[in-house]
Amino acid sequence: MNEKRTSVFSNGLIWFGAGVSLAEILTGTYFAPLGFGKAMAAILLGHLIGGLMMFAAGMIGAKERKSAMETVKMSFGEKGSLLFAVLNVLQLVGWTAIMIYDGALAADGVLHTGNWVWAVIIGALIIVWIFIGLTNLGKLNTVAMTALFILSLVLFKVIFFGSGSMTPIVDDGSLTFGAAVELAVAMPLSWLPLISDYTREAKEPVKATAVSSIVYGLVSCWMYVIGMGAAIYTGESDIAQIMVKAGLGIAGLLIIVFSTVTTTFLDAYSAGISSESVFSKINGKYAAIAVTIIGTIAAIVYPMDNITDFLYLIGSVFAPMIAIQIADFFLLKRADSLSESVDITNAVIWVIGFVLYRILMRIDIPVGNTLPDMIITIILCVIAGAVLH
Numbered sequence: 001m002n003e004k005r006t007s008v009f010s011n012g013l014i015w016f017g018a019g020v021s022l023a024e025i026l027t028g029t030y031f032a033p034l035g036f037g038k039a040m041a042a043i044l045l046g047h048l049i050g051g052l053m054m055f056a057a058g059m060i061g062a063k064e065r066k067s068a069m070e071t072v073k074m075s076f077g078e079k080g081s082l083l084f085a086v087l088n089v090l091q092l093v094g095w096t097a098i099m100i101y102d103g104a105l106a107a108d109g110v111l112h113t114g115n116w117v118w119a120v121i122i123g124a125l126i127i128v129w130i131f132i133g134l135t136n137l138g139k140l141n142t143v144a145m146t147a148l149f150i151l152s153l154v155l156f157k158v159i160f161f162g163s164g165s166m167t168p169i170v171d172d173g174s175l176t177f178g179a180a181v182e183l184a185v186a187m188p189l190s191w192l193p194l195i196s197d198y199t200r201e202a203k204e205p206v207k208a209t210a211v212s213s214i215v216y217g218l219v220s221c222w223m224y225v226i227g228m229g230a231a232i233y234t235g236e237s238d239i240a241q242i243m244v245k246a247g248l249g250i251a252g253l254l255i256i257v258f259s260t261v262t263t264t265f266l267d268a269y270s271a272g273i274s275s276e277s278v279f280s281k282i283n284g285k286y287a288a289i290a291v292t293i294i295g296t297i298a299a300i301v302y303p304m305d306n307i308t309d310f311l312y313l314i315g316s317v318f319a320p321m322i323a324i325q326i327a328d329f330f331l332l333k334r335a336d337s338l339s340e341s342v343d344i345t346n347a348v349i350w351v352i353g354f355v356l357y358r359i360l361m362r363i364d365i366p367v368g369n370t371l372p373d374m375i376i377t378i379i380l381c382v383i384a385g386a387v388l389h
Contacts, residue, residue, distance in 0.1 A: 005203040008211050013141045014198055015212040017262030019219025020148045020255075022102045022239055023307070024187055028227020030308075031183070033174045036232065042177055043224045046184020049371050051217035053319075054188050054195055055209055056326050061196020062205030068196035068270070069277035072321065075328045076350075080342035084321055085277040088193045089291075091314050092271035095190065096264055096295030100126075101304045102239070103260030109240020110253045116300045122260050123296030129265040130272075130288045144258050151255045152226070155248060159229045182368035186311035187220055189370060192322045194270035268292045312361060315370055320353025323374040327381035334385070345384050353377035 006014075031039035060071045069088060072081040104118035132140060195212065202208030230242040243252030272288030324346050328334045353373060360369035 006198070006201045006208070008202070008204055008207045010141070011198060011202055011208040012211045012215045013145050014266070015216040016145050016219055017141065017148070017259075018191065018266050019216045019223060020145075020152055020259045021099070021220075021223060021263040022106055022256060022260055023099060023263070024220050024223035025227035025230070025239055025242075026102060027183055027187060027307075027311075028224035028229075029231040030175065031180055031224065031228040032231035034177070034180055036228075038177060039180065039228050040225070042180035043184045043221055043228070046181045046186075046368060047188060047217045047221050047224075049181075049367065050185045050188025051213050053192055053322060053326075053370075053374070054216065055213040056330065057192045057322050058195040058199040058209035058212060059206070060325060060329050062199035062202060062209045065200050066196065067200055067273050067277070068192075068194050069274045071196055071325065073277075074334075075325045075343060075346050076321075077341050077343040080347055082278060084193070084317075085274050087317055088274045089271050089278065091190070091317075092194070092267045092274065093291050093294055093298075094310060095267040096126075096271065096291055097298035097302070098304045098307055098310070099260055099264040099267065100295050101299035101302075103256055103264075104299060106239040106243070106256045107253055109238065110243055110249065110256065118257075119296050119299045122257060122264070123292055123299075125257070125261045126264050126268055126292045127289050129261060130269060130285060130292065133285070141262070144262055148255065148258055148262070151248075151251050152222070154251065155243075155255065156222070156226055156229075158247065159226060159233050159242075162233070176364045178364040178366050178368055181366070182315070182370060183308070183311070184224065185368050185370045186315055187224075188217065189319060190311065190314050191216070191266075193318050194266065194274075197270045197273045198266075264292075264295070268295065316354055316357040316361075319357060319370045319373050320350050320377045323353060323377035324349055324381055326374075327378045327385070331378070331382055332385040345388060346381070349377060349380050349384060352380065 028043070031042065034042065057068070060074075061068055064071060064074070069081060069085045072084045076084065100119050100122050103122045104115045107118040107122075108115045195209075199205060199209045199212060234242055239256070243249075243256070248255070268288045268291045269284075271291040272284035272286070275282045275287040276284045328346070353376070356376060357369060357373045360373055363369070365372060
């Protein structure tokens with residue numbers, strides 16, 4: 001019996017959907033204080049760093065035909081990987097709630113019916129996406145992505161080529177270049193613990209992983225630039241107000257709802273797959289639906305307006321984790337640590353990497369703190385591998 005595999009094109013569509021996201025536009029608005037030129041440089045550099053990491057992480061799962069959390073077992077052992085699986089489920093529940101919250105808030109800003117109504121509508125649509133399933137989403141995703149592409153082009157045109165003029169913004173020092181790079185790295189970094197959940201299903205693993213990383217990187221940059229341009233052009237960081245000022249109305253509402261659904265689907269779906277790594281008897285699809293329901297309730301109950309601390313927390317947990325996996329898989333050529341319940345050496349290196357990330361956050365480095373943290377973690381791994389193996 002042949003397994004149904006995803007094509008390179010459908011992998012590209014999945015990650016196009018991940019990139020067209022309100023969270024990316026919202027994060028892009030934070031770059032406005034740098035001014036257009038420096039902000040663009042920070043966005044491009046951050047996404048280059050993040051995109052290379054995404055490709056490396058996706059390749060491990062693609063080559064091994066394993067989900068993201070199954071590949072973690074290769075470096076941290078059967079039980080050692082459970083910590084990351086649990087943390088991954090928690091961050092994905094958090095992302096699901098944040099995305100539904102942002103989408104509902106923005107949709108309500110365009111058509112005032114109450115935040116909770118939009119949260120329920122978006123949650124229900126995500127569940128529909130989950131029920132359809134990854135390998136059957138092809139045609140629906142093609143239609144949704146085509147519509148989103150056209151609408152985001154319209155948004156781009158209105159912001160950058162509308163009747164208004166760009167407000168000259170002087171770099172006021174409220175955001176350093178290094179911090180801006182880190183904010184740009186943060187979004188691709190948040191996908192590292194789940195890209196393998198999709199590349200493992202690909203017919204052509206290397207091509208699909210490359211296309212996934214490139215498409216996501218380009219689209220994410222584009223969303224950041226839209227957010228940054230909107231903040232400079234309209235003086236707004238509220239997405240709903242940006243849409244209204246751009247005169248998009250119902251078209252803006254469609255961008256908001258469908259971009260939220262296509263991105264949040266990936267978070268909920270991967271939360272289900274990661275749950276299977278923690279409890280083997282759990283059905284991933286039903287776990288994903290449970291995560292969507294929890295996220296919808298959380299989005300209705302809790303305010304989630306500033307996500308920068310959340311992004312940095314994800315970075316500090318998963319940047320050293322993936323650095324260790326990259327060192328093990330690509331440099332040390334270690335098969336796996338499955339024979340060990342916990343790989344103590346890698347666990348200790350991860351703790352060092354985690355603490356180092358938190359320390360580096362206080363230092364302004366032009367390339368951000370993720371890249372130096374990962375390089376140092378990889379060097380520690382190689383040294384430990386040479387001494388101990």
